[in-house]
Amino acid sequence: MGECRMQKMLAFLSLMLVTLPPIYGWGTDGHSIICKIAQTRLTEEAADAVKQLLPKWAEDDLGSVCSWADEVKFRYRWSSPLHFINTPETCSYQYKRDCKDEDGEAGRCVAGAINNYTSNFSPTILPQIKLNPLHVGFASDKGGNTIVVHWYKTKQVLHHVWDTNIIETAEERFYNSNVDDMVDAIQQNITNEWADQVKRWETCSLNKTACPDIYASEGIKAACDWAYKGVKEESVLEDDYFVSRLPIIYWRLAQGGVRLAATLNRIFG
Template sequence: MASDGSGLRRVLLLVCLVLCVATLPRRAGAWGADGHHAACLIAEPLLTPTTWKAVNSLLPERANGSLASLCTWADDIKWMWKYHWTAPLHYIDTPDFLCRYDYDRDCHDQHGQKGFCASGAINNFTSQLTNYELPKASRPLLTKTRASEYNLTEALLFLAHIVGDIHQPLHVGFTSDAGGNTITVHWYRRKTNLHHIWDTEMIVKAEDVYYNKSLSNMVDAIILNITNNWIGEAQLWGECPKGEIACPDTYAAESIKLACQYAYRNATPGSTLADEYFLSRLPIVETRLAQAGVRLAAILNRLFDTKSASQRLASH
């Protein structure tokens, strides 16, 4: 009897495992770890001291005062059952070949639940973070009511990550190919999918070819471009057209346009993408990382300080 019971348990465990795997989202991750680290590293020096104080008070101890160290957290946990619902928050599906984004039409999950997409998530977590109050000696970090309503540490980490996501052009891609995830191509001699090339491969290739295999060198070069060559543009990147704290619809509209103009172009199934594709698309990747960093800093500065992101940029 003990043997039969053990066998039954093994069968049930196997069934549960199969069911869990079957329900995992079909999407790959967002920017790879280097992409997310880069966006947050670009944002960090653009934060005001007051903003840094707020950010540091929300970061867990294991972050050691580094927002960038936890910018992949939202990818790390989305496979956990508790956070399985967050998978649609990392991307936006748009109609094939339309090359335009519309919040009312496009921001929903596979079940039609409105707001469950990258732009909806940015709006939601930004709204949650407006409940933050700087700690005072006479009271705890948050009021009891607000502390029980939202987990503001998680809201910060989701926001930092998803601002990065929405700037990866194929995270606002076509519905039928899941943002390039189902388009199989060759990256030089290796078989992969188009989405992964934009998430990871172009950044890794750039590090190898131009930055002595160093993400830090790549980030330094992008920051130098922001503060020297792109300063006028960067001040505009951080602004929102209607004075909102965040304007993810603007970021999403840019991404689908770039996806059509650059990511999907000449990347048909079975094609080989090599130097011509890499060299012509790398400036797009680096600019989007720069925009993600500048905009994340601008959002956090507007949330936690009255000093604008453009003023912070001008001081660098």
């Protein structure tokens, strides 16, 4: 597979993964969890296409490539605005108002990137998709990146708490730091507790390949309702915050996996 095709595939995957509640996207484990869930839900055609596009070093593991865009955004600095959406301090999202970069160029946000990758997709090129609550956050604090808090005894920014800390704490406490066990637990919820929601997560109106405006609207709502709520500079976030927010993390990771699979199935179906 050519390097250009592989990079475009990895880019698409990374963007699709941001579709969840955190402000700028998940950390490494969050991305991996979403892709592992998605890979189990691919149709035969989609699974074969993804297998053909994955680099050999991935050993057919979609989860191993899903943090690519986060890793290369420092090399390809033009891509940085494609990882997030900044809104004014309002708990709503509007594409025309919010999807632009710091220079005001329209379409330069994660929703615009998803639209672009999926609309210009051909069977030989795979895009990327991702969304976490603080990847759709307030411009004033850069999606929680300037809000300094304490995660138990460790100083962090709020964005990192949602990207990484909540997930890693859950892995350590409940899954012996085994990410695959956490994936299994989320998949059981998809099959059982959330089974009646799955069809809605998978569906896009007007025969669209992906629905980033829906994902972004959900993201800013989750950011307001859960990430920002009750938090101020130097807040100490401990068990009350962790226990109440963890179900939202599970739910958004599940949505991301289901939606990524549905998007790839539509592309390769």
